[in-house]
Amino acid sequence: MKANKFFLVLAVLMVASLVLAACQPAATPTPQQPPAQQPTTPPEQPPAEQPTTPPQAGFEPMVYGVETCDNYNGIIKEIAALDELTVRFTLCVPDPAFESKAAFSAFAIQPKEWIEAAMANKQILEKPIGTGPYVLDSWKRGDSIIFKRFDDYWGEKAKTQTLVFRWASEGAARLLELQSGTVDGIDNPSPDDFEVIRSDPNLQLIEREALNIFYLGMTNTFEPFDKLEVRQAIAMGIDRQRIVDNFYPAGSSVASHFTPCSIPNGCVGEDWYEFNPEKARELLAKAGFPNGFQTKIYYRDVFRGYLPEPGLVATDIQAQLKQNLNIDAEIVVMESGAFIDESTSGRLNGFYLLGWGADYPHITNFLDFHFGRANPQFGKPFPEIYELLEQGARIADPEEATPIYEQANNKIKELVPMVPIAHGGSGVAYRADVVGGHASPLGNEYFAVMDPGGRSTFVWMQNAEPISLYCGDETDGESLRACEQVLESLLAYEVGGTQVKPALATECTPNNDLTEYTCKLRPNVKFHDGSAFDANDVVMSWVVAWDYKHPLHIGNTGAFEYFSYLWGLMNAPAEE
Template structure:
């Protein structure tokens, strides 16, 4: 577990970038992009059985982590693993693995997805309950009177959103909000100089990358991907569009996470070598493609349109690649890229959900991930092995092999680890800027006011976060739902939430979780082991009648635990 995190500041002089004050010309994306014709996919087959007390699979050949999950008694759950999982506690603390009421799961199951109530008004055990979601404007939550822990500091919590950092700062200065996330890089000094405001720095546990789907030509050519990998001046992007505390990504995972930066660093910027690779691949005069993004500020990408414009300019200047910019609505963009349907290059990033290298590597590059197209066994196979090794020194050679294979195969280009911050009015006590963006506002006092108003970059996509990956959605869910474990305030250390403890056997292949008693859901029902089993059955068991989500990709369950299924 990480106990300390260090921010690295860029000290290199800035390289001049083209002027991109205005967003570059963009086209609206179509609802979907057709992939090249392929044989009809064979749907996976369910393999799990569930009797209300035990969820199990016949054997571990399906490749996932769980052999069985058992409600040993009313307040004990036993996880029997197919393989050792040293990151178990950090993973189980992640908000998509929050526990829902068994009855709520059943009542909000629609024909193809969750019902509107299931997507917009989850019944959790957290300090706040969803009161009203005024789509496009605000999300209001009220304190849960029967919350098992200390009562929230503010009776009402309101989430609002704005894509513009300057607009968020103006609202904070006017006192209409109590805090906001992702301070613009140009506003750090403004906030620090204002005695009425407070800047809360967040460690740079994130990665901005340029993704590419390798099932679409010419990105199916590894030489083309390598050329792009070394043909972009990443330092120029960091110097011109990122705040202090940011750095060029030497590896995909931030180096403050153990084992993250084993193996070779990424390619140095080399236009001549990149052009030679393009010529060798049969594209001496470049080619046309698309550059997609969603216009949503993140800690890993503080100046979205400007970075898009610079990438577009560099692709043309350095490689003669004409990249048409395509701006998509956030939810549609996540769905298209996540399913591997976006034809072209795209801008995305990742913030740490839990402080372990598996959160970055396994999620993005495990064999179940569709996002980049065809994954390579040169890294998917060692990823399986490395995830079971608890000793960092023993795992180091495996992660060196993985990072070197990623550099060779180039499913994406890691560009930056972005320094970022949240800002608050000076009278807010316990201001938060979690390294994992898991701010829990029940523990922050807005200067004695009854309502805490938080402004983020975008509206949540849905509040059924078992089937979401969007950070703005997850933060909202974390106020309402809880997992067996959670993360300490402004820290990466785990602590018990709905469990009193989860204890492993000697080789971490069995975890026994003792549940907290006396906990109630927002509808007044009691929490016990059947709710835990119902939640994991809903998410992992593709044969369950309740396996209905929002996107139905179940990306976190799929990539971090493994859905209980086999492909014929």
């Protein structure tokens, strides 16, 4: 899922620092006094760090932060509005990839006043107010979402007056809609249909490279997955090549490591275990299960680039577990939102089929999110892994970080938190007359630049319905793609690429040691409700996700997973 210029992008992207110290934070704001109303400034601010531009009349700049980075498990120390168009992020540790992360749609900006009015009753989940090229018109649950062009957009206006999102779980159904002309573009056509699309003069296929991972998850807080020999046996007892050969399109590959090899340091260290059912059975017997055991396989019936045929793959894994290891696994299909919530919270007792597509093209996006100290997904996190990741995340030079990631990858192999199976090739298909169609390596196609042959409406069909449109607290690609048409972050990625460019901020300038980023905001930007964009909107949008005890730290599930794993949470409960 990479653009052709991916390697040029990687040369300029810096290493993400996802360092999470292992203690309870002490935050300046008090839970009884909502920070949105009366922000608290950490004491003893040095004069050089005070606002350089006096705020305009009526503007009271918000400042949020912790007094000290000691006994605190996050990266961010302070977020401060210096004036109406300047925000400063002060960090506890260097973060070379701050800009790459800040461009991600999970950190989009909405009006401070709207967050205060709409978060508590969760109205914000289905009515985002952003600054993007489209504004939400209506959402008919189970059917479609309709967006309208935002004529006061600060940048280049959308090519079409109306954008419609629809969805269908079956690849064949999406292709039929495209062939009949009822939609203009579809995501993830089935592997068997790639050649059909290529040979049809009325259609165009744009392939994504495999910047993703599909894995077989387990949770080590449940028996028998708490036993290392059991997890290692499963790692050796699955014929991963068979799965790729039978269910994946050209451009896919068996995963030698969790991270795709095109990402620096992704594939340093030892390759994954070879298929060896005899050795796997020996390990099971050593662990006390010579006759296997009973368990379940959970999945959601949603076609993804990393998992194009979830039902067929689940059935194949079920058969392999029985044939190779005498493990009897019942297949359980779950609703998409419930599956994501239960699996990523570490509450599924059994195997589960899940994957990941790159949000920003760096190894920390893959390893730190999944194996960091704060993530309960695979059960109790392994310090042998996350302590190495925390070291690597501080290093800007990928070559200097290589020895650390070699050790980390080897520990992931040794401890088997999950089984990496495939990097899945995928694609996007459009009608032949669509101009500006593209396949984003990050899965965030941007429809404002697409012209559907002069028609006033562009209809897009994806794999599933969004869970919500408050993407600060969502992780599924279907929700994120919809959010990205309406909402914007401080920075953005190039259309169809991975390089960071200005968005709501014209620049975010670091200090010499990369512990402070000062972002200059774009002037004269309006939200969809007509209100003016300013620095307090930025602070509020970030703070409700960052501060675990903020009265508006609500979201959809309340997990705020991206913020938690990529930045750390202020006032988070002490680790058990």
